[in-house]
Amino acid sequence: MRILLVEDEPEMVSALRAALKRHDMVVDHAGSLLEAEGFVAVDGYDAILLDRQLPDGDGLTLVPKLRAAGNTTPVLMLTARGDTADKVDGLDMGADDYLAKPFAFEELLARLRALLRRPAAIETQTIRAGHLSLDVGHREASIRGEPLALPRRELLVLEALMRRTGRMVQREALMEAVFGLDDEIQSNALDTHVSRLRRKLSEADGGVVINGIRGVGYLLRETT
Amino acid sequence: MRILLVEDEPEMVSALRAALKRHDMVVDHAGSLLEAEGFVAVDGYDAILLDRQLPDGDGLTLVPKLRAAGNTTPVLMLTARGDTADKVDGLDMGADDYLAKPFAFEELLARLRALLRRPAAIETQTIRAGHLSLDVGHREASIRGEPLALPRRELLVLEALMRRTGRMVQREALMEAVFGLDDEIQSNALDTHVSRLRRKLSEADGGVVINGIRGVGYLLRETT
DNA sequence: CTTTGAATGCGTATCCTACTGGTCGAGGAC
DNA sequence: GTCCTCGACCAGTAGGATACGCATTCAAAG
Numbered sequence: 001m002r003i004l005l006v007e008d009e010p011e012m013v014s015a016l017r018a019a020l021k022r023h024d025m026v027v028d029h030a031g032s033l034l035e036a037e038g039f040v041a042v043d044g045y046d047a048i049l050l051d052r053q054l055p056d057g058d059g060l061t062l063v064p065k066l067r068a069a070g071n072t073t074p075v076l077m078l079t080a081r082g083d084t085a086d087k088v089d090g091l092d093m094g095a096d097d098y099l100a101k102p103f104a105f106e107e108l109l110a111r112l113r114a115l116l117r118r119p120a121a122i123e124t125q126t127i128r129a130g131h132l133s134l135d136v137g138h139r140e141a142s143i144r145g146e147p148l149a150l151p152r153r154e155l156l157v158l159e160a161l162m163r164r165t166g167r168m169v170q171r172e173a174l175m176e177a178v179f180g181l182d183d184e185i186q187s188n189a190l191d192t193h194v195s196r197l198r199r200k201l202s203e204a205d206g207g208v209v210i211n212g213i214r215g216v217g218y219l220l221r222e223t224t
Numbered sequence: 225m226r227i228l229l230v231e232d233e234p235e236m237v238s239a240l241r242a243a244l245k246r247h248d249m250v251v252d253h254a255g256s257l258l259e260a261e262g263f264v265a266v267d268g269y270d271a272i273l274l275d276r277q278l279p280d281g282d283g284l285t286l287v288p289k290l291r292a293a294g295n296t297t298p299v300l301m302l303t304a305r306g307d308t309a310d311k312v313d314g315l316d317m318g319a320d321d322y323l324a325k326p327f328a329f330e331e332l333l334a335r336l337r338a339l340l341r342r343p344a345a346i347e348t349q350t351i352r353a354g355h356l357s358l359d360v361g362h363r364e365a366s367i368r369g370e371p372l373a374l375p376r377r378e379l380l381v382l383e384a385l386m387r388r389t390g391r392m393v394q395r396e397a398l399m400e401a402v403f404g405l406d407d408e409i410q411s412n413a414l415d416t417h418v419s420r421l422r423r424k425l426s427e428a429d430g431g432v433v434i435n436g437i438r439g440v441g442y443l444l445r446e447t448t
Numbered sequence: 449c450t451t452t453g454a455a456t457g458c459g460t461a462t463c464c465t466a467c468t469g470g471t472c473g474a475g476g477a478c
Numbered sequence: 479g480t481c482c483t484c485g486a487c488c489a490g491t492a493g494g495a496t497a498c499g500c501a502t503t504c505a506a507a508g
Contacts, residue, residue, distance in 0.1 A: 091334035097321065114320055151451055166371055168364030187454045188499075195501055214461060214498060215376035216363050375462060412488080413464050419490055438472060438487060 001025045001116065001136075001159065002044075002180060006036040006059060007051040007078070016049070019105055024139045024152050026180040032056045040066060044176075045073050047115050050095070052079040063094040074115035076108075129165040130207025130222045134158065143204050153178055154197045157190075161210065161220040170217040194218065226250045226268070227336075230260040230283060231275040231302070240273070243329055256280045264290065269297050271339050274319070276303040287319050298339035302327075353389040354431025354446045358382065367428050377402055378421045381414075385434065385444040395441040418442060 003020055007013050008031050017027050028045070030036035033056045040048070040062075052059040063075055074096045079086065091098060097111050116136075126135045131144045141148045141158060150158065160177035161169055169177075171190070178193065179185050198210050211219045227244055231237050232255050241251045252269070254260035257280045264272070264286075276283040287299055298320045321335050351358045355368045363379060365372045374382065384401035385393055399414055422434050435443045 091337065153452070164362075166369075167366075168359070168362045168371065170363060173362075185453070189453050191499060192453075192501085195499095199501090211373060212499065213373045213375070216374075216379065219364075219371055219373070221371070377463070411465055415489065416464075416491090418488095422489090436488065 001156075002046050002177065003027050003112075004030060004036065004039055004045045004048045006030045006033070006048065006054065006062070008032065008054055009051075012051075019109075021152075023109065024155050026156065026177070028180050033059065033062055036062055037065070040071065040073075047074045047076060047112060049076050049078060049112075052077060060089070060093050060095070067094040076111060076115060078103075127159075127162045127165070129162050129220060132162070132201070132206045132208055134162050143206050146204075148200070148204060148206075150197075150200070153193045154200070157193050157197055161218060165208075165220050165222070168213070168217055168219050172217075174218060225270050226252065228252050228254060228260065228263055228269045228272045230254045230257075230272065230278065230286070232256065232278055233275075236275075240332075243333075247333060257283065257286055260286060261289070264295065264297075271298045271300060271336060273300050273302060273336075276301060284319070300332075300335060300339060351383075351386045351389075353386050353444060354448075356386070356425075356430045356432055358386050367430050370428075372424070372428060372430075374421075374424070377417050378424070381417050381421055385442060389432075389444050389446065392437065392443050393441050398441060 001024070003025050005013065005016055005020075005027055007016065007029070013029055013031075017029065020027050028039055030039050031054075033054050036048075036050075039045075050059045050062060060077065066073065066075070075094070077095045077098045078101060079098070080101050086098075096115055099108060099111060126133050128134075132141065132148075133143075134141045136159065139155060141150050141155065156178045157174065160174055175185075175190055178190060194210060194212070200206075201208060201210070208220055208222050211221060213219060227249050229237065229240055229244075229251050231240070231253070237253055237255075241253065244251050252263055254263050255278075257278050260272075260274075260283075263269075274283045274286060284301065290297065290299070301319045301322045302325060303322070304325045320339055323332060323335060351360060356365065357367075358365045360383060365374050365379060365382060380402045381398065384398055395414070402414060402417065418434060418436070424430075425432060425434070431448075432444055432446050435445060437443060
């Protein structure tokens with residue numbers, strides 16, 4: 001689950017980033033409109049958290065640009081102002097939801113979950129494969145009802161794979177789903193996580209296997 | 225634009241109906257959960273406005289039923305209660321948005337418009353031939369839904385051929401598609417890949433054959 | 449203590465080369 | 479027109495080099 005956070009106030013950034021990370025989301029951060037445009041042009045995010053007050057303009061102006069470019073990523077606007085006229089503006093410009101500061105973080109999360117559910121509305125909140133089930137919203141994996149404790153990175157790998165059960169996930173795509181834009185990772189860290197995940201899944205009899213396909217990527221299959 | 229309004233208070237109903245009608249929306253009205261289920265089962269709506277307080281129960285209970293039945297119609301919850309915990313519940317049950325009474329009608333409209341802007345189906349370019357299908361974007365081949373693990377080079381051959389199913393692909397063109405501009409290859413490497421691919425396709429009953437035409441190139445045909 | 453990324457060594461799938469046998473078609477002799 | 483011969487091209491198999499992925503270990507970071 002990849003989120004782009006567009007916000008300039010440092011303490012807000014670190015607070016949100018920490019909170020989102022705690023919910024196992026991969027967060028990229030842009031401090032300005034310009035930066036945000038750069039990120040968005042290159043990458044696919046599951047959602048965008050967008051502050052209105054940015055150093056180089058009103059965050060709201062970003063949304064029509066996105067939509068015009070065919071980008072349908074859900075956008076959740078954040079703002080200090082909270083009156084109705086503002087909300088209407090925001091939503092009409094193409095934002096998908098609108099949240100006024102100060103807000104309860106719980107509400108932010110809930111709205112985010114709602115947004116994230118929509119594009120992939122076909123699947124329910126919980127994805128299943130083999131004896132595995134994954135509650136995407138609450139970040140819980142379980143095997144035959146037994147909860148399975150998974151570290152953050154492994155969970156991200158599993159989620160990315162389960163979202164496409166039985167279908168290919170390109171190595172590159174998986175990298176992005178797990179590490180975001182952290183190019184700093186130059187090792188076989190991904191392989192490591194896949195490996196660890198594999199072991200846990202087989203030990204716990206998850207009813208699935210992760211196939212690796214050389215030069216292409218990975219593929220999670222059910223062992224029926 | 226067809227809206228299902230699930231609400232029991234008469235004056236609310238008439239007010240909303242009039243207002244929505246003024247914005248060129250077609251409104252069906254259900255006064256109870258039971259009635260709503262009936263409507264939903266039969267008709268396709270673009271969105272559902274759902275009150276929580278209904279004579280025969282909490283409106284919220286309708287949402288999981290819908291989702292379980294594969295219905296992905298956007299749901300906008302209406303409620304008198306407006307605290308965060310309630311919102312979280314509503315959104316987690318699968319509602320797409322949540323609005324507390326009293327609300328500004330403008331905001332309702334704006335949120336509704338946001339919901340109705342459904343994300344376009346994700347374009348995944350898949351080519352088909354015989355029982356074969358190839359997801360070009362994800363670099364994945366499958367036969368009758370069963371994923372077929374193909375190494376990189378073979379996949380490239382297959383892609384190049386499937387892009388021109390039933391038509392000739394010149395040997396030279398195929399070389400370039402598979403090896404790029406690597407002139408370093410001076411052997412019959414291409415033939416070996418074609419050979420391996422042939423075997424896999426026939427073993428897995430792909431419903432296609434690769435014909436070789438002397439002095440010209442290759443040609444993928446469906447064996448119908 | 450758990451989690452994570454880097455580093456290491458091993459095993460093997462993949463890929464190119466090389467070789468062999470097969471097929472096709474052109475051209476000439478009858 | 480028919481048949482034969484020859485050469486070019488193609489299909490398939492085998493083998494070795496390489497790169498890739500896997501598992502594991504280790505140290506640092508939270």
